Amino acid sequence: MHFTLTFSCPDKPGIVAAVSTALADKGADILETHQFSDRTAHRLFMRLAFTTPASMEDIRACLEPVRTEFNMTMRLHDAAVLPRLIIMVSKFDHALLNLLYQVRVNWLRAEIVTIVSNHQDSAATAAQAGIPYYYWPVNKDNKAEQEDRLRALVSETKADLIVLARYMQVLSDAFSTEMSGRIINIHHSFLPSFKGARPYHQAFARGVKLIGATAHYVTPDLDEGPIIEQETARVTHSLSAEDYVAAGRSIESQVLARAVKLHVEQRVMLNGHRTIIFS
Structure with a gap:
């Protein structure tokens, strides 16, 4: 399945590593990644596109501890679903x-x-x-x-x-x-x-x-x-x-x-x- 993940949170070390590790545990292959750190607001913005054999529910579950730890505003989108x-x-x-x-x-x-x-x-x-x-x-x-x-x-x-x-x-x-x-x-x-x-x-x-x-x-x-x-x-x-x-x-x-x-x-x-x- 092909997903797009976007999130923002207060910027600090370890965020990208935590997200990447969580996705890797579900066999995710990251196809595209963008990030921007707003130095004025001290906030990180990130978008990742990836494929994985896991379901959306499994991905949400594996990301929940990361979302909570870093106080993220997060959105996961199934690319197969047309807006x-x-x-x-x-x-x-x-x-x-x-x-x-x-x-x-x-x-x-x-x-x-x-x-x-x-x-x-x-x-x-x-x-x-x-x-x-x-x-x-x-x-x-x-x-x-x-x-x-x-x-x-x-x-x-x-x-x-x-x-x-x-x-x-x-x-x-x-x-x-x-x-x-x-x-x-x-x-x-x-x-x-x-x-x-x-x-x-x-x-x-x-x-x-x-x-x-x-x-x-x-x-x-x-x-x-x-x-x-x-x-x-x-x-x-x-x-x-x-x-x-x-x-x-x-x-x-x-x-x-x-x-x-x-x-x-x-x-x-x-x-x-x-x-x-x-x-």
């Missing part, structure tokens, strides 16, 4: 289409269990892909009700991650907190610049020479969640605000797909308001 995604989209579908393609060609090893939208525009796309589609219009009067439906859908589908692929509704503070670390948004600017609505038009008004896109975890603070991935493109004075929007579509699609891939492969670890990326 389950809910994709949320509004009118612009470029990021959704790229995610569907990357899953289809197996570059992104995940299962899209449903697509949710506040518009009907992507219903045909979902039908063609054989994915259930939920059209849930949102307004100020039904926002809480629709979030309750989304909460129930996460439970019903056993979704591991919600991906906001240009979903142009702000989730409530309560839902964002409840789903902390399980919602990824693509924002169409190089954060922390140009937060909020119409960032390309904000960038055009300021005459910037670089535009970009940022994939980040959703928190109650709008567009301020921990950043997973970013990319930029050069623009000039000769371009219009609409040209900025057009140039940004491919950046957004690529950045979001890379961020989701990093997440589902257990390569992202939260370190306060920052992320550790083991790419």
